[in-house]
Structures are given as structure tokens and as C-alpha cells.
Amino acid sequence: MAEVGGAAIINAGTYRKITLLFNQIEEHERFLGNIIDCIGAQLLVFDRHLHVVVANRAYLEAHGLAEAEALGMTYSQVCQVKGEENGCPVDRVLYSGKMVRAVQERQEDDGVHWYERTASPILDTAGEVEYVIEIIHDITAERRLKAEQAERAKLAGVVELAGTVAHEINTPLFAALGTAQLLQEDLAAGGQEELQTIVRNLKSIAALTAKMTKMTGYR
Amino acid sequence: MAEVGGAAIINAGTYRKITLLFNQIEEHERFLGNIIDCIGAQLLVFDRHLHVVVANRAYLEAHGLAEAEALGMTYSQVCQVKGEENGCPVDRVLYSGKMVRAVQERQEDDGVHWYERTASPILDTAGEVEYVIEIIHDITAERRLKAEQAERAKLAGVVELAGTVAHEINTPLFAALGTAQLLQEDLAAGGQEELQTIVRNLKSIAALTAKMTKMTGYR
Numbered sequence: 001m002a003e004v005g006g007a008a009i010i011n012a013g014t015y016r017k018i019t020l021l022f023n024q025i026e027e028h029e030r031f032l033g034n035i036i037d038c039i040g041a042q043l044l045v046f047d048r049h050l051h052v053v054v055a056n057r058a059y060l061e062a063h064g065l066a067e068a069e070a071l072g073m074t075y076s077q078v079c080q081v082k083g084e085e086n087g088c089p090v091d092r093v094l095y096s097g098k099m100v101r102a103v104q105e106r107q108e109d110d111g112v113h114w115y116e117r118t119a120s121p122i123l124d125t126a127g128e129v130e131y132v133i134e135i136i137h138d139i140t141a142e143r144r145l146k147a148e149q150a151e152r153a154k155l156a157g158v159v160e161l162a163g164t165v166a167h168e169i170n171t172p173l174f175a176a177l178g179t180a181q182l183l184q185e186d187l188a189a190g191g192q193e194e195l196q197t198i199v200r201n202l203k204s205i206a207a208l209t210a211k212m213t214k215m216t217g218y219r
Numbered sequence: 220m221a222e223v224g225g226a227a228i229i230n231a232g233t234y235r236k237i238t239l240l241f242n243q244i245e246e247h248e249r250f251l252g253n254i255i256d257c258i259g260a261q262l263l264v265f266d267r268h269l270h271v272v273v274a275n276r277a278y279l280e281a282h283g284l285a286e287a288e289a290l291g292m293t294y295s296q297v298c299q300v301k302g303e304e305n306g307c308p309v310d311r312v313l314y315s316g317k318m319v320r321a322v323q324e325r326q327e328d329d330g331v332h333w334y335e336r337t338a339s340p341i342l343d344t345a346g347e348v349e350y351v352i353e354i355i356h357d358i359t360a361e362r363r364l365k366a367e368q369a370e371r372a373k374l375a376g377v378v379e380l381a382g383t384v385a386h387e388i389n390t391p392l393f394a395a396l397g398t399a400q401l402l403q404e405d406l407a408a409g410g411q412e413e414l415q416t417i418v419r420n421l422k423s424i425a426a427l428t429a430k431m432t433k434m435t436g437y438r
Contacts, residue, residue, distance in 0.1 A: 172419075
């Protein structure tokens with residue numbers, strides 16, 4: 001009876017320990033779940049058979065899927081790239097055991113989007129790939145920024161050149177104007193009216209080139 | 220003795236269970252550690268006393284810290300904003316129990332960077348905030364993209380206007396040119412040389428405005 005009582009006490013103790021461990025596991029899972037849902041990027045985890053075992057909220061929302069629909073899907077269902085297959089890095093992680101990064105283009109309503117897919121292995125204690133984590137970042141802003149910067153530089157070049165050309169116009173303009181004004185003084189009779197027309201029009205041109213140099217910020 | 224043997228078997232069984240649970244916890248921790256290091260964003264987790272309990276690789280690298288240095292730091296050490304305090308959202312999550320997002324500006328070597336700090340609560344089973352997760356995203360590209368787009372639109376406007384002005388120059392230019400050419404024919408003597416100078420210079424201007432309209436893509 002004493003033995004049985006002792007065993008009961010031991011059992012009660014181990015029961016408490018097991019409960020604590022279960023609680024700890026539950027807390028870990030809640031913690032993990034919270035973290036993967038908080039990161040803005042899309043996140044998927046695959047097992048070594050390339051089936052989805054984790055899909056975070058950002059992924060589900062971006063693809064209009066319920067969690068139950070995503071879990072168990074295969075990588076070929078999840079990642080589809082037309083033409084070259086470089087945009088789907090998860091398979092390569094399984095073979096190499098190393099992190100692989102790839103960029104995928106996708107046509108969307110507001111134009112082309114670029115997604116960087118980073119796949120990293122989680123190794124088991126034997127050093128074999130047990131899971132592959134894939135993080136999908138929308139890098140469209142970075143790509144568009146480069147394109148915008150190039151376009152802006154091009155336009156800035158055109159504006160500068162326009163300013164230079166407007167400035168260059170002044171040389172023949174003032175040569176013509178000066179000559180016309182001299183001629184007005186020299187010609188005693190005839191052509192005065194025409195010369196006035198010429199001078200008036202040349203002054204209009206001068207006003208327009210002044211506007212242009214100001215507009216283009218030419219100094 | 221039978222009782223003792225029974226207890227030993229039970230103990231062996233529970234020992235195996237506990238070991239399995241421990242392994243599961245270890246696997247969870249490895250899994251969690253891998254995931255938080257894989258996300259590109261910086262990630263911090265604070266306990267309810269606002270001490271760092273988790274700092275991922277991206278955070279440590281961005282701030283040149285070792286993990287041991289980061290752990291235990293307080294939020295006021297981790298997040299410093301000059302002037303307004305809106306850039307540090309974690310405190311507010313503790314009080315509100317809700318996700319809070321804030322944007323922080325920081326002067327760096329290559330100009331101003333913007334960081335979006337998203338702080339989310341992890342609640343305990345009683346519904347109290349137990350941890351706060353903070354994700355720090357560099358949103359500089361998004362911000363710069365908007366600035367570049369605005370700047371590009373402004374430059375495109377200047378280019379278009381320059382094209383219009385260059386086109387407008389043509390009206391007084393051809394009026395002056397036509398009048399000068401008529402005058403060349405009408406004037407029997409005197410002023411021919413001057414008129415030639417005027418016409419030559421006006422043609423130079425015509426060449427320059429043609430260059431400008433072509434350059435600005437004016438149609």
C-alpha cells in the first residue's frame with residue numbers, strides 16, 4: 001500500500017510536469033502564430049515533400065485563401081512561373097540545403113509587380129533539410145524607384161538642354177534685333193513700317209525665350 | 220513487488236512522454252528562431268516590463284549588436300526619437316492592447332530613411348498583454364518613390380511647356396522672317412546687307428526652335 005501511495009504521488013508529480021510542458025508548447029505555438037501573422041511579408045513553410053505546413057495571414061489574404069485550403073497544397077500549386085522556373089526557389093533549397101533567393105514578375109491590375117522569394121532551410125538534428133521557409137516580399141517599390149529615377153534623370157537632362165537652347169536663341173535674336181534697329185535709323189524713307197513689324201515680332205520672341213529660360217531654371 | 224514493477228513501467232512511460240515533449244519544445248524553438256531570422260524585417264519582442272526578450276538577426280545586424288547585448292535592453296534604449304514620441308509605438312500597445320503603427324524618420328549616410336514600426340500584442344489566456352512584437356520595416360523606397368513620381372511629373376510638365384513655348388516662338392519668328400524677305404525684294408537700294416544679316420539670324424533661330432520642339436517631343 002505504501003508503494004502504491006508512493007507511485008500515486010510520483011504520478012501526480014509527473015502529471016503536473018506534463019501539463020506544464022503542454023502549456024509551454026501551447027504558448028510557443030501561440031507565440032509563433034502571432035509572430036508569423038505580424039510580419040508584413042508573406043510566409044510559407046514546406047515540409048520535405050514540398051507540402052505547405054504553415055501559411056501566414058499575409059499569404060492567405062494576398063491569395064484569397066482560407067488556411068484549410070492552403071495547408072497541404074504542393075509547391076507547384078503555390079508557385080507558378082511562366083517560362084523560366086527560376087522564380088520558384090524552394091525545390092533548390094531541398095537539394096542544396098542552402099538559402100536561395102529568386103525574383104518573380106507578376107502582372108497585376110496596377111502594372112507589373114516584383115516579388116522576391118527567399119527560401120531557407122530548417123535542418124533537423126541530423127543536418128538534413130526538414131522544412132523550407134519561404135518569405136515573399138513585394139519589392140515593386142524598389143524596382144519602380146530605380147525606373148523613376150532613370151526617367152527623372154532623363155527629363156532633367158531635357159529640361160537643362162531646353163534651357164541651354166533657349167539661351168542660345170538669344171545670340172541670333174539680338175543680332176537680328178540690333179541690325180533691324182540700326183536699319184530703322186539709317187533708312188530715311190521706305191520700309192519703316194516693315195521694320196517696325198520685324199522689331200515687334202523679335203521682341204515677342206525675346207519675351208518667349210525669357211519665359212523659357214526662367215521655366216527651365218537656366219542660369 | 221508487482222506494484223513497484225508497475226510503477227517502474229509507468230515511470231518509464233512518462234519519462235518517454237516527457238522526453239518527447241521536451242524534444243517538441245526544442246523543435247518549436249529551433250523553428251521559431253529560424254523563422255524570425257529569415258524574415259527580412261527587423262523584429263523585437265518585449266515582455267510587459269518593456270524589456271527585449273527576442274531580437275532577430277536583421278535587428279542585430281542593423282544595429283551592430285550581439286544578441287546578449289540586445290536582450291534585456293529597455294524600450295527607451297531601443298527606440299529613440301527626437302522631438303515627437305509618436306515613432307515608438309510599443310508603450311501604447313501595452314495600454315491599448317491593440318496593434319499600433321508608427322513611422323520614424325532617420326538621417327543616414329545616404330539621406331533620410333523611413334521606418335515603419337508595427338507593434339502588436341500577444342495576449343495571455345486571461346486576455347492581458349503578455350508580450351509585444353515590434354516589426355521594423357524600411358519603407359524608404361516607398362516614400363522616395365512617391366517623391367520621385369512627383370518630381371518626375373513636375374519635370375514632365377516643364378518639358379511639355381518648353382515644347383509649347385518653342386512652338387509659340389514660330390509665330391513671331393515667321394512673321395519677322397516673312398516681312399524681312401518681302402522687304403529684301405521691295406527695297407531697291409540700301410539696307411540689303413543688313414536684311415541679309417537679319418534673315419540669316421532668323422533662320423538660326425528657326426533651327427534652334429526646331430531642335431527644341433524635337434527634343435521636348437512636342438507634336
